[in-house]
Amino acid sequence: MHVVHPGPLHPTGAQPGNAIGILASAATGLVTFIGQQGGDAERILGRAGIDSERLEHPTLSLDLNQYCQVFEEAARQTGNDNFGLRFGQQFKPDALGLLGYVGMCSATLGDALRNVVDTFPVHQQSSLLRLEAMGEFYRLDYQVQYGAIVRRRQDAELSLGMFFNLMRHALGQNWAPEKVLFEHPQPEAWHEHCKVFDAPVLFGQPRNSLVFRRSVLDRPMPGRDPRLLAIVIESMRMLGGQAGTTNRPGIVDDVKTQVRALLGDGYPSLEQVAEQLRLPSWTVQRRLQEQGLSFSTLIDTVRQELATYYLQQSALPISELALLLGYSEISAFSRAFRRWFDVSPKQWRQAHKGQTVTAQ
Template sequence: MTPFLAPASDLSIQMAANIGNRNTGILAAAASGLCTFIKQYGGDADRILGVSGIDPEHLQHPTQSVGLPNYCKVFEETARQSGCDNFGLYYGQQFKPQALGLLGYIGLCSSTVEQALINVARAFPYHQHNSLIRLVDDGECYRFDYQVRHCAIISKRQDAELSLGIVNNLIRHAFGSQWAPRAVHFEHPRPESWHDHCRLFNAPVHFGQPCNSLIIPKAELGRKMPGSDPTLLMVMQDAIRQLNMHEKTPPNIVDDTKVQVRHQLLSGEPTLEDIAQSMGLTSCSLQRRLRDQGLPFTVLVDKTRCELATHYLQLHQLPISELAPLLGYSEASAFSRAFRRWFGVSPRQWRQHHDSLEKHSVVS
């Protein structure tokens, strides 16, 4: 057994003590070493965790559940308060797979690199909820997709960059630090310091893509994982499943619909028919279930656009002229009219006012 792996018996005892902590968000192992890393970049860890609604004590227990919105917020808040716009990128690049707890060991104990990717993709829903992860066969390459789909999370750039960095490090564990994917894709707009992304992934990085993805050449993926251990792999897979064996929270029709609406906005005006079909429902059924929640489909679309508009306006690298198509509007004038209806001011005035409040907050 390789040195970095704890004995299977010790890990089993540790996990058994925490089996009752059902995961409803993301396992706290995904924040290993976070407080120390925040301090390295000049951030106040206690303040940032407090603002983000995270109890520091929870981060001491790898199988404790942390709310996914809170987890994503802590990275966005750190990037803002520390002035390090690439905080998530740097955190992910230094994150070792073994620090990821159960999910990390599932990858490390797999037989080959290819099997590690398959096993991690299969186990990921137990590690993190309300998210998409899949391994897609694209011919000469695999495409490893990752996407947060929690309706309450809009700002998720930092999480995307750190998550792809962790997967990248899992592969580098077998191939060495110089291994590089064919390309890297991110959903969010290109940040100012995007050259660091290319340097750290050692690959072309494309922004504004449909999904966060690593494009991984299949050549040599049959290489053996250095810590391959079939017995420990079985223990890890069983343990992560047990964390999710309790009664599931029933799906929320409003949240599920908002996720689908956000995706379709990138292609134009969302329609009830298309959204219902993507959810495996009839139009009448979806409309009825939304009305039962007091939120008709047209109101839900309008609310989702409003939330996204304010999020995009806080991304300074994103010109206002480019917002309309991101919100499903065919013309900028339609977006401007909608924005004035929501806030009584133009998008430009809203951004200026928000910027002045931010500067005042920093000064005080």
């Protein structure tokens, strides 16, 4: 099995300040698709802070937070709660630009996925893309790991759709994974997800994943081209090098990301988070104190951010929401929520129905 290993690659550049980037190729065809769904593209892009002209240049970088927001806003304004799912369903691998061609030009599907994983930091920053072996199965995990981005359901669904289509490029349009996992709560129209992926779909999982049999990795890619693959990977290396230095979130966003991942198992400890960050717990505590924060305050902030997001998922019972936030009892969650907003979770949900909660 021949795999092209590109070596260390710098993350996406050409983004001002310390913004976390994603290549504009990930939004190929977005303006047209918004129009097809009955939305006003200029208005939606404007509310998310994205310049539509930037979308015409696939190797330019967009702010990842704004990119996630534009899909959430498109879902709201078009009235299509599954906007991201449908956008990903129609998104072809070649439209993904350099990253898509890395996959399509690889020798086998296994090579394609490994090469895409290796080059993904150039395409999208502060995000996980990982291929994990599980006996006779493999799992392709995807997750935005930027703590400032709370609302990311639409991105998760469109991203798994893109990777799903890359796999079908090799395996045929009738291929389906064993199951699909999403980290967000189950939406109302979840039956469409099962239909799109032709597989069982589970929600409220640790991360977003496609699970499939190991045997499919040996399937040759129809457009395998080692020469073009080498050129594309070198182009990505050069593009990544334009960043000069690696932009990445600070300790606050790192801790928030880990807290969010651990909350479903109960109240996370400082030691658990430090272990995930591969840092001594005293170092994490000191660096948070330098930002004027304590670990317990940060957990409270994450819970508050997630609570307002989850409450807008009308299909999610408040009892389940409490468990997702690490509370053992609904009463404990209700007390915390009244401390934050001076109203009950039910009252807040009714007052904010149909509104957009912006990530802090």
